[in-house]
Amino acid sequence: MNQKSMNPKNILVTGGAGYIGSHACVELLQAGFRVVVVDNLSNSKTESLSRVRQITGLPLTFYQCDIRDKTALADIFAHEDINTVMHFAGLKAVGESCAKPALYYHNNVYGTLALTEAMSEANVKQLVFSSSATVYGESGCTQYSEHFPLGAINPYGRSKAMIEDILRDLSAADILNQAKAPWKIALLRYFNPIGAHESGLIGEDPNGIPNNLMPYISQVAIGKLAQLSVFGNDYPTPDGTGIRDYIHVVDLVKGHIKAIAALEGGTFESGGCKAYNLGTGQGYSVLEIINAFEKVSGRRINYKIAPRRAGDLAECFANPELALKELGWKAEKNLLDMVADTWNWQTKNPQGYASVEAGCASTEATG
Numbered sequence: 001m002n003q004k005s006m007n008p009k010n011i012l013v014t015g016g017a018g019y020i021g022s023h024a025c026v027e028l029l030q031a032g033f034r035v036v037v038v039d040n041l042s043n044s045k046t047e048s049l050s051r052v053r054q055i056t057g058l059p060l061t062f063y064q065c066d067i068r069d070k071t072a073l074a075d076i077f078a079h080e081d082i083n084t085v086m087h088f089a090g091l092k093a094v095g096e097s098c099a100k101p102a103l104y105y106h107n108n109v110y111g112t113l114a115l116t117e118a119m120s121e122a123n124v125k126q127l128v129f130s131s132s133a134t135v136y137g138e139s140g141c142t143q144y145s146e147h148f149p150l151g152a153i154n155p156y157g158r159s160k161a162m163i164e165d166i167l168r169d170l171s172a173a174d175i176l177n178q179a180k181a182p183w184k185i186a187l188l189r190y191f192n193p194i195g196a197h198e199s200g201l202i203g204e205d206p207n208g209i210p211n212n213l214m215p216y217i218s219q220v221a222i223g224k225l226a227q228l229s230v231f232g233n234d235y236p237t238p239d240g241t242g243i244r245d246y247i248h249v250v251d252l253v254k255g256h257i258k259a260i261a262a263l264e265g266g267t268f269e270s271g272g273c274k275a276y277n278l279g280t281g282q283g284y285s286v287l288e289i290i291n292a293f294e295k296v297s298g299r300r301i302n303y304k305i306a307p308r309r310a311g312d313l314a315e316c317f318a319n320p321e322l323a324l325k326e327l328g329w330k331a332e333k334n335l336l337d338m339v340a341d342t343w344n345w346q347t348k349n350p351q352g353y354a355s356v357e358a359g360c361a362s363t364e365a366t367g
């Protein structure tokens with residue numbers, strides 16, 4: 001079977017019930033794709049998929065399945081006419097990865113191996129992979145380009161770097177062997193995805209205490225958490241706090257749709273595996289984010305200055321030029337959009353998707 005004989009509009013989304021995956025489902029459905037979600041619900045709820053249906057008015061197919069279950073995956077590929085896989089499924093908490101490295105390598109690295117084996121056996125060889133800026137090593141620079149040296153410093157980052165290596169090797173082997181339908185793989189290195197869909201129906205719903213800045217600030221603003229710790233105010237930056245490249249989750253997932261188009265087009269005509277930064281190219285400090293949040297929400301964010309955390313850089317942002325040149329993608333939303341959409345989601349869903357039980361939101365059934 002030739003890769004091209006499959007319906008190019010049929011996409012399998014692993015981790016599609018999660019934060020970024022659910023936003024990808026909305027964009028895919030609205031762009032006319034048919035979506036099949038595979039998720040083991042280890043960090044998500046099917047309510048997110050009900051909301052995707054509510055936003056789009058379109059159906060999607062859901063399989064509750066672990067990507068490490070190769071037999072189940074083979075069955076899904078046998079029943080669904082899949083052309084491309086968007087692979088979001090993975091564990092993502094840096095701190096947890098340091099405490100439970102084997103879990104991260106098994107879930108993320110072995111999970112991706114099982115997925116690519118099932119794909120290969122079904123002759124589905126187009127893949128868009130969720131990588132991360134954490135794969136970059138310290139280069140002494142603040143703006144990261146794709147050719148910069150890699151050197152992740154924690155098990156989560158290393159799991160992403162290992163997966164990138166595996167995917168590059170799979171692709172190189174196909175090119176070496178002059179495979180008729182070689183792997184076509186886009187490695188998308190995300191900077192710091194934040195924000196939510198403008199409807200306020202889907203957004204980030206962390207389990208327990210959030211690990212990332214934006215959901216933490218919004219839970220302080222809503223009163224769920226008492227105080228934010230700002231780690232370090234003595235960095236060599238204008239206000240002393242760390243600077244990061246934040247990107248709106250909707251911009252981010254639009255980059256994935258562009259990546260699918262690129263996989264189908266000239267850049268990947270003879271196969272290949274390429275990395276692209278998905279960031280805005282603009283950095284904001286922690287204090288700038290807090291100020292923007294206070295302005296949008298009208299609430300004061302209670303914060304304290306805490307010591308720097310080991311491994312944190314003063315400043316890190318993307319060079320997004322390659323994605324513009326080869327994918328035709330550029331982030332369009334600004335910081336106020338990111339903050340306003342986060343706050344809209346938080347106020348409409350104070351307990352995340354669990355709010356539905358308190359009667360705060362949609363109750364459409366999933367299936």
Ligand SMILES: NC(=O)c1ccc[n+]([C@@H]2O[C@H](COP(=O)([O-])OP(=O)(O)OC[C@H]3O[C@@H](n4cnc5c(N)ncnc54)[C@H](O)[C@@H]3O)[C@@H](O)[C@H]2O)c1
Binds near residue numbers: 044
């Ligand atoms: N959110 C970020 O800041 C960020 C930054 C860089 C990269 N990423 C990557 O993007 C991807 C999506 O991130 P997210 O923020 O949406 O996370 P998320 O936890 O909200 O979504 C991940 C989804 O994958 C599912 N999952 C995990 N392991 C699975 C398995 N073995 N089989 C099937 N499903 C499984 C979870 O249930 C969840 O629904 C992840 O791979 C993450 O590492 C995220």
